[in-house]
Amino acid sequence: MEVVKITPRGYCYGVVDAITLAKRVARDPAVPRPIVVLGQIVHNQHVVDELAALGIRTLDGRESRQELLDRVPKGATVIFTAHGTAPEVVAEARRRGFHVVDATCPDVLKTHRLIAEKVKAGYTILYIGQPGHPEPEGAMGVAPPDRIYLIARPEDVDQLALAEDTPIAVTTQTTLSQWDTAAIIEAVLRRFPRAEVYNEICLATQQRQEAAVRAAADVDMVVVVGDPRSNNTNRLVEVVQKVAGKPAVRVGHADELDPAWFRGMRRVAVTAGSSTPTPLTRAVIARLETF
Ligand code: SF4
Numbered sequence: 001m002e003v004v005k006i007t008p009r010g011y012c013y014g015v016v017d018a019i020t021l022a023k024r025v026a027r028d029p030a031v032p033r034p035i036v037v038l039g040q041i042v043h044n045q046h047v048v049d050e051l052a053a054l055g056i057r058t059l060d061g062r063e064s065r066q067e068l069l070d071r072v073p074k075g076a077t078v079i080f081t082a083h084g085t086a087p088e089v090v091a092e093a094r095r096r097g098f099h100v101v102d103a104t105c106p107d108v109l110k111t112h113r114l115i116a117e118k119v120k121a122g123y124t125i126l127y128i129g130q131p132g133h134p135e136p137e138g139a140m141g142v143a144p145p146d147r148i149y150l151i152a153r154p155e156d157v158d159q160l161a162l163a164e165d166t167p168i169a170v171t172t173q174t175t176l177s178q179w180d181t182a183a184i185i186e187a188v189l190r191r192f193p194r195a196e197v198y199n200e201i202c203l204a205t206q207q208r209q210e211a212a213v214r215a216a217a218d219v220d221m222v223v224v225v226g227d228p229r230s231n232n233t234n235r236l237v238e239v240v241q242k243v244a245g246k247p248a249v250r251v252g253h254a255d256e257l258d259p260a261w262f263r264g265m266r267r268v269a270v271t272a273g274s275s276t277p278t279p280l281t282r283a284v285i286a287r288l289e290t291f
Contacts, residue, residue: 001262001265001266001267001268001288001289001291002266002267002268003267003268003269003270003285003288003289004215004218004219004267004268004269004270005269005270005285006211006212006215006222006269006270006271007211008204008207008208008211009208009211009270009271009272009281010225010271010272010273010274010276010277010278010281011274011275011276011277011278012202012204012205012208012274013204014082014105014106014107014108014202014204014274015042015082015105015274015275017082017103017105018041018042018081018082018103018104018105019041019042019047019051021079021101021103022037022041022051022056022079022101022103023051023054025056025077025079025101026051026054026055026056027054031077031099031101032075032076032077032099033055033076033077034055034057034073034076034077035055035056035057035076035077035079036056036057036058036059036072036073036076036077036078036079037051037056037057037058037059037078037079037080037081038059038065038068038069038072038078038079038080038081038085038089039058039059039060039065039068039081039083039134040058040060040081040229041058041079041081041082041103042081042082042230042275043227043229043230043231043233043273043275044226044227044230044273044275044276044277045227045252046253046277046280047275047277048060050277056079059071059072064137065080065085065086065089065134065137065138066086066088066089066092069089069092069093069096072093072096072098074097075097075098076098076099077098077099077100077101078093078098078099078100078101079101079102079103080093080100080101080102080103080104081103081104081134082103082104082105082108083104083105083108083133083134083135083138084104084105084108084109084111084112084134084135084138084139085102085104085134085138085141086137086138086140086141086142087112087141087142088141089138089141090102104138105174105202107174107200107202107203107204108135108138108139108174110200111139111171111172111174111200112138112139112142114169114171114198114200115127115139115142115143115148115171116142116143118169118171118196119142119143119144119147119148122167123147123167123168123169123196124147124148124149124162124166124167124168124169125143125147125148125149125168125169125170125171126148126149126151126157126160126168126169126170126171126188126195127139127140127148127149127150127151127170127171127172127173128151128152128170128171128172128173128176128181128184128185129150129151129152129172129173129176130152130173130176130231131150131152133173133231135173135174135175135231136150136173139171139173149162151184151188153184154183154184154186154187155187156184157184157187157188157190157191158187158191160191162192164191164192166192167194168188168192168194168195168196169195169196169197169198170185170188170195170196170197170198171198171199171200172198172199172200172201173200173201173231174200174201174202174205175201175202175205175231175232175235175274176201176205176231176235177201177205177209177235177238177239177243178199178201178206178209179239179242179243180235180238180242181199181201185197204274205232205235205274208232208236208271208273208274209235209236209239211271212224212236212239212240212244212269212271213239213240213243213244215269215271216240216244216246216248216269217244217246218267218269219246219267219268219269220246220247220262220265220266220267220268221246221247221248221249221261221262221265221268221269222236222237222240222244222246222247222248222249222268222269222270222271223248223249223250223251223257223268223269223270223271223284223288224236224237224240224248224249224250224251224270224271224272224273225250225251225252225253225270225271225272225273225276225280225281225284226250226252226272226273226275226276227252227273227275227276228250228252230273230274230275230276232273232274232275233250233272233273233275233276234250236248236271236273237249237250249261251284252280253280253283253284254280254283254284254286254287257284257287257288259291262288262291268288270284270285270288
């Protein structure tokens, strides 16, 4: 079976910077201990384990960032993740005397700035994002609760208790796909025809999705390497299935590959989410090449 390696794939610059920053903090003897991360620094368990080996503890669970703050020991260093954090949570961490390190990706910070500017200019924000993911949680915290609404499906637009002449600005989570935001944006424009639309899907996400869709045209199946909690990994699977109309499967590592999935296939392509460490993807490619 031929294995096609899709490029670009894997780590984006925001993920590399966040991991590098956390490792630098771990090596700095002047930084107060313990060092904790509020949530997973990037959505990949292998990265979390690697940081744990350097003495960085990850506080994770179903709680919000604000709630996780209550579990931080006194005098600790708190690292905020690449997904971005609500300004009020960062301010609260400082009020509690924690040493704060912010690993937010610059592309996420750009969205935060856009939301703040638009709210100041009198707009109400419709933020297209995935409920329960930390990036929307951080972005929603940039605006007062009555000036920003999380939109996950086109139906959510009809349920908004807003006058039709409300000045609206639409923005998005960075790791969505242009294909699934399109229907929501259409629904917004139907109800608020003068809404301003700011597509904040980052370049790294777009390039990985477009490359996966292009490659999918010439193969029997696409394998996406990444963590089940990684939004951009799950979107890669989705765009291959929905846009290219080809089978796609997500695996966390090579051991999850089942030879039975590939029976009768001649060409399979491999890509990886932007938080997937390169050695994991290499191991998946190497295993596939033995099939
Ligand atoms: S996927 Fe995009 S927004 Fe997220 S860390 Fe990477 S570059 Fe930043």
